[in-house]
Amino acid sequence: MLFVSLVLAGVTLLGESYEYCRVGSLGTSRDHFCSMRAVRIHKFGGVEELKVENIPVPKAEAGEVLIRVFSVGVNPADTYIRAGDFGPRTFPLTLGSDAAGVVEEVGDGVTEFKKGDRVYTVGRETGAYAEYTVAVPSRMGHLDDNMTFAQGASIGVPYYTAWKALYFRAQAKPKETILVHGASGAVGIAAVQMAKANGHRVIGTAGTKEGLELVLKQGADLVFNHREEGYVEKIKASTGDKGVDVILEMLANVNLNTDLDLLGHRGRVVIVGCRGEIKINPAMTMGKETSIMGVALTSVTEEEWQVIRSGIQDLHKTGHINPVVAKEYKLDEVAKAHHDIINNSGTFGKLVLDTTR
Numbered sequence: 242m243l244f245v246s247l248v249l250a251g252v253t254l255l256g257e258s259y260e261y262c263r264v265g266s267l268g269t270s271r272d273h274f275c276s277m278r279a280v281r282i283h284k285f286g287g288v289e290e291l292k293v294e295n296i297p298v299p300k301a302e303a304g305e306v307l308i309r310v311f312s313v314g315v316n317p318a319d320t321y322i323r324a325g326d327f328g329p330r331t332f333p334l335t336l337g338s339d340a341a342g343v344v345e346e347v348g349d350g351v352t353e354f355k356k357g358d359r360v361y362t363v364g365r366e367t368g369a370y371a372e373y374t375v376a377v378p379s380r381m382g383h384l385d386d387n388m389t390f391a392q393g394a395s396i397g398v399p400y401y402t403a404w405k406a407l408y409f410r411a412q413a414k415p416k417e418t419i420l421v422h423g424a425s426g427a428v429g430i431a432a433v434q435m436a437k438a439n440g441h442r443v444i445g446t447a448g449t450k451e452g453l454e455l456v457l458k459q460g461a462d463l464v465f466n467h468r469e470e471g472y473v474e475k476i477k478a479s480t481g482d483k484g485v486d487v488i489l490e491m492l493a494n495v496n497l498n499t500d501l502d503l504l505g506h507r508g509r510v511v512i513v514g515c516r517g518e519i520k521i522n523p524a525m526t527m528g529k530e531t532s533i534m535g536v537a538l539t540s541v542t543e544e545e546w547q548v549i550r551s552g553i554q555d556l557h558k559t560g561h562i563n564p565v566v567a568k569e570y571k572l573d574e575v576a577k578a579h580h581d582i583i584n585n586s587g588t589f590g591k592l593v594l595d596t597t598r
Contacts, residue, residue: 277296278295279295281370282332285330289576291579293573296371301351308376313593314339319338336368338362339363341361344357363401364377395593398428400435400553400562407435413436415440417486419432419485422492425590429445433459434459442462444476444479446467447466448468449466452588484503484505485508488500491513494516501521502525507530571595
């Protein structure tokens with residue numbers, strides 16, 4: 242991507258100063274804001290490293306799309322990247338992959354999207370924590386008019402992760418019983434919705450009354466409070482003591498031993514989230530021939546990505562995707578959003594940044 246730089250005038254919008262440009266090539270031109278607000282880090286560290294800065298607006302090159310961003314989804318992985326847990330990065334770095342907004346311009350060769358389309362992203366070229374971002378069509382989807390931008394920003398990582406976990410890693414089959422261990426968060430809600438849409442029996446857990454009610458509203462057949470004593474035996478009883486076929490685990494460092502106990506014959510547990518170490522007895526996997534596996538979108542192949550994208554788009558068109566937004570923050574409240582997504586007593590959907598505030 243390129244960055245525009247020919248400044249004509251200065252304007253003030255929503256209390257912020259922006260540079261105004263006319264940009265173009267080969268005799269064509271367009272008016273554009275040259276600068277935008279973006280959240281960047283200049284080194285790894287805590288939430289204090291998150292800085293809202295004015296930087297140039299990126300321009301879509303061939304095969305790319307420039308999006309005016311209205312909402313940005315905050316993911317736990319964003320906090321790990323900020324802290325330096327996910328390997329080296331080039332600074333300054335604009336965080337984020339999940340955004341929703343309107344197409345501002347398309348580069349040469351882009352036919353799937355046009356200026357004015359409502360879209361969401363799950364991956365970007367220039368960082369999603371900003372008022373504009375550049376993405377490639379394969380990492381974008383059309384956003385229905387009946388869905389808010391905040392909901393659109395809640396699709397990306399949660400729904401694509403849930404799909405990969407269920408159907409590429411666990412190879413879930415129709416009518417199998419799926420346990421979503423921690424179902425009131427963004428990935429958990431996505432998993433419950435798509436599992437029900439695809440004909441599975443779904444059991445969900447949460448740690449609060451509000452969380453249990455939320456999971457039931459997403460279509461779960463049964464819900465259990467994972468903070469209550471005896472909930473494991475209740476889940477077992479609900480399966481006729483056969484155990485569950487697939488578990489999507491959101492906090493493996495706490496629950497993995499419990500998961501191995503809950504799995505039925507040749508059951509599979511997919512680790513979606515983990516924040517520490519846990520000691521297990523591998524012998525627990527032997528008698529029932531169970532499997533433990535991880536999942537990460539970063540390791541998906543392009544072929545797998547297109548299958549996931551197609552599946553998500555089909556569910557989107559048929560109304561089976563309904564993201565739940567837990568809370569919206571102003572862009573300059575990003576540090577609080579990063580704190581809250583890790584330090585909470587119970588999750589209730591997706592945390593989102595509103596770039597218009």
